[in-house]
Amino acid sequence: MSKKLTVTIQSFSYKRAIPEDTDGNGGGFVFDCRAIENPGRYEEFKHYTGKDPQIIDFFDDVPEMHEFLRHAFALVDLSVENYMERGFTNLMVNFGCTGGQHRSVYSAEKLSEHLSEKYDVIVILKHTELNT
DSSP, X not given: OOOXXXXXXXXXXXXXXXXXXXXXXXXXXXXXXXXXXXXXXXGGGTTOOTTSHHHHHHXXXXXXXXXXXXXXXHHHHHHHHHHXXXXXXXXXXXXXXXXXXXXXHHHHHHHHHHHHHHSSOEEEEEETTTTO
């Protein structure tokens, strides 16, 4: 009996470093969210994160975020399906932005929801700058 695929999704800040792959396989994905409009540049959003309704509403109105996630989801879906077929047990997906609080957190949250709804996989979600 094979083990389920575990997908570790992390948000991070490029001011630090790309998260290390601790499962020993190497590889996975690193998506750079810095091309998307940053709500952290607006005073009213600085103290929120990608988990807060104010930021979620902000990104719901940013077409580039939806396009970015559509492409990221398609790439990750290809690997998830292939890894499940081949009996792999780990995949790592990272989303980075400048401060690791808004764009990367929102993206990681959305991918976590997407994979949990679409596949029978274990999803581990970490936000390195939020300590969660």
